[in-house]
Amino acid sequence: MPTFPRNPIMSLTAEQPRHELGESYGPDLRLADLLTPELGDLELGYGTAAGDVRLRTAIADRHGVRPEDVVVTVGGMHGIFLLAYLLEGEVVTTAPQFPMTRNAFDTVGASVRVVPLTFDEGYRLTADAVRAQLTPETRLVSLATPQNPSGVAVPPETLRDIVDAMSEVCPDAYLLVDETYRAAAYGDDPVVDTALRFGPKVVSVASLSKCHGVAGLRIGWVISTDSGLVEQLTTAKFSTVVTGSTVTEALALRVFEQEDQILAVRRPWLEQNLLITQDWVNANSELVEWVRPDAGALCVIRLRPSVDLERFRRAAAEGGVRLADGDWFGDEPRVFRLGFGFLPAGELKAALDALAEAVHAAH
Incomplete structure (x- = not known):
């Protein structure tokens, strides 16, 4: 019987520990930040299948497409699951990756071909590696940029080369690009253009959960300029x-109305916390190493061989530090995802101090 594989990442929805370093998003907004008197007159009936047209327009405007190209979903994972279901067949994807994405493919019974990404190679994806996994039976290529858990981005020229390879080997396949962290740039870093510019076979998926701090709204979207696929997704x-x-769609529209102000606060926050994390890695470099992320609220840390893994895990738990283990994502056991975007700077420093104690205790 089909089922959803269980992954320990579900533990992140449990009670928050003393030092939260496992989460992958920035600080939460409050409901009061979005409420207006007009929302009190909102009628609580059904919405539309594709989503509120004003919300779809706001999303479309930020991607240079039409509102008709947007389907609002219950978080980004809903969109990924619908695509996996509709395009059932051979999937080419990467590892490590966000486990719920892989679960969606496994649940629908897809044949999955994996492009391995490694810490030692900086989680850099190449078009040649993707091309080597493509076959005429490939129905979907699923990538994320920036990636979760590493925060490493796929360069636009690589995406273009992948689209070109797909047009030769599997011209009917779609390229799903999870762009959830695209807007989570650091400080004044530019935001990379959406991958949708590479043609009608590219589908973008994202949400308001990571960059905007409203995971509780459960608002995501799928964008495609292929009208036939949009019709299938809406159905x-x-x-x-x-x-x-x-x-939640009305509240999401309020988020987009305030997006410039929201991101103007969050991008310096992420930049500051990234530098705090970088300083921590440098100060403890004899015991840990990292891959510096390109964007997002997360990064990957690896314990050096001199650190006993099991002792470290026990010490971290005893110190109230929660991390996201690398094996949740299909990475090597000595790797873990560290979320630096969630806590204020002072609390992040305290959490990293507790993490340093755990690392040194296991040395």
Whole structure:
């Protein structure tokens, strides 16, 4: 019987520990930040299958497409699952990756071909590595940029070369690009253009959960300029959840109305916390190493061989430090994902101090 594989990443939804370094997003907004008197008059009926047209317009404007190209979903994972279901067949994807994405492919019974990414190579994806996994039966290529857990981005020229390879080997396949962290640039770093510019076979998936601090709204989207695929996605959404919540869609529209102000606060926050994390890695470089992320609220740390892994895990738990283990994502056991974007700078420093104690205790 089909089922959803269980992954320990579910533990991140449990009670928050003393030092939260496992989360992958920035600080939460409060409901009061979004409420307006007009929302009190909102009628609590069904929405539309594709999503509120004003919200779809806001999303479309930020991607240079039409509102008709956007389907609002219940978080980004809903969109990925619908694509996996509709495009059932051979999937080419990477490892490590966000485990729920791989679960979606496994749940629908897809044949999965994996492009391995490694710490030692900086999690850099090449078009040649993807091309080597493509076959005429490939229906979907699934990538994330920046990646989760590493925060490493796929260069635009690599994406273009992958699209070119797909047009030769599997011209009917789609390239799914998870762009959830695209807007989570550091400080004044430019935001990379959406991959949608590489043609109608590219599908973008993202959400408001990571960059904007409103994971509780459960608002995501799928964007495609292929009208036939959009029609299938809209029907699939209706067949699974009917419509989204009119309340959360209205609140999501408020987020987009305030997006410039929200990101103007978050990008310096992420930059500051990235530098704090970098200083911590440098100060403890005899025991840990990292791959510096390109964007996002997370990075990957690896314990050096002199650190006893099991002793470290026990010491971290005893110190109230929660991390995201690398094997949750299909990475090597000595790797873990560290989320530096969630805590304020002072609390992040305290959490990293506790983490340093655990590392040294296991040396």
